[in-house]
Amino acid sequence: MAAAAVAAAAVLALRRRRRPGRTSRPGARVARGGVMLDLKYVVEHFDEVAARLGTRGGNVDVQPLRDLADRRRALVTERDNLRRDQKAVSDGFRQPGVTPERREELRAKSKAMGERIAAAETGVGQVEARISDILMNTPNLPQPSTPVGTSADDNVVVRTVGEPRRLDFQAKEHWEIGEALGILDFEAARKVSGARFVLYRDAGARLERALASFMLDLHVSRGYREVLPPYVVLRDCMVGTGQLPKFFEEAYVATDDLFLIPTAEVPVTNIHREEMLDAARLPINYVAYSACFRREAGSHGKDVKGMTRVHQFQKVELVKFATPEASYEEHEKLVADAEEVLKRLDLPYRVVSLCSGDLGFSASKCYDIEVWLPGQAAYREISSCSNFEDFQARRASIRYRPAPGEKPRFVHTLNGSGVAIGRTIIALLENCQQADGSVVIPPALRPYMGGIEVIR
């Protein structure tokens, strides 16, 4: 299972496409070859890879890779042989007693060879660019334990925790409650930023801040290191975690080479981009609070009311770097850590294992945590906890040395919301609403609310 990842760290082709003069790659030392290991795996396990990718649905076509791999191999061999020969010719210059005539002869010969090398080189570049293009746009392989299915309907409920609350009055939806209390101001948000934004006021703003502190404190107490990352990242980061090149439409572009983060996963995972991690330090656990910016392209008409789906929301994110041996276990722990938030807030939820067809691009396995919303009378996603295995690590070149003297290996990366704050507020408003429209703050949160027990 180790070699499960498909897409490659082939930042090469991508980099080539970048406008000159706008590159930025501090301390760049990408293991370029790492790309090809990946290709090798796909080609050598072609049927298996195609089958596993097939369970995702969509139109993933890795078929051309077989031919391309063959062509690449032939071109590389040719180029390398030419280079070796040219080296041999060049050595002639250092022989004792070379006459000027001899030098001129060698010079002409070597120069001609140089031209052939350049041609072969171009060929290799073109083939590798095509390979990279395919691999970079190929999603991760689902883990064997990921249920096979085509849509969210095929997701599997793993466990349900807490009873959906029974209210003895007609449950309202969060926007009704929030606007009536004056803590959610959609009108002001629209004026300031347009559709799909929210502005919190008074106890609402306080609630956002309280939840962030509460979640951060909780996770720090359970072994995560707190970080506060930049909200704007370089293109390479977006490529590393898998948002680019394929999901450009989803991202807010700050400048040509800078992007607003869609999740803290991006900057936090990329903390260790192009690094060799100390095996003794693994697993590394980070918790980060950040705003998240999403275009929500293609979700027109979905969740248009309220703040279920907005262009900016805040989230506390958990990120792990683990050895391949430990990653499955760490994944379970990650989910448990996210669940703990809901348990302490006394919110009913269930954990769902996403089926192959519903899996995100980079994930090999994913659990969603869905919180019960009385207003909508439905379970809605509040956290998504994924294991990416070495998919992101390959793209971002994040490795570790298992033991002194051993070969470097790619780490496994994992992350999950712990949890989305906006949706937690939705859940609190709907679950803790009372007949008179007031909302009771769960005891665990009161210390962070400056004494507020009920928002009325």
Next chain:
RNA sequence: GGAGAGAUGGCCGAGAGGUCGAAGGCGCCUGACUCGAAAUCAGGUGUGGGCAUCGCUCACCGGGGGUUCGAAUCCCUCUCUCUCCGCCA
């Protein structure tokens, strides 16, 4: 924003057109010594690609481009880091 200096393997650090994948050191591995360890001594130890199943070969010295028969080394350019000055939350 102005002026300089720099970017080399896991880390530190030499190298100034070919004999450099790169001295030396640290770290690590193996062996010797030891009851064992430390110290010491000897040897080994970068990452990928291609062919091949002793092994051979190619690439990689921040990124990109150029000069040259040949570039870690020369030129251009970009990025980043550091020092000084200015400005500023």
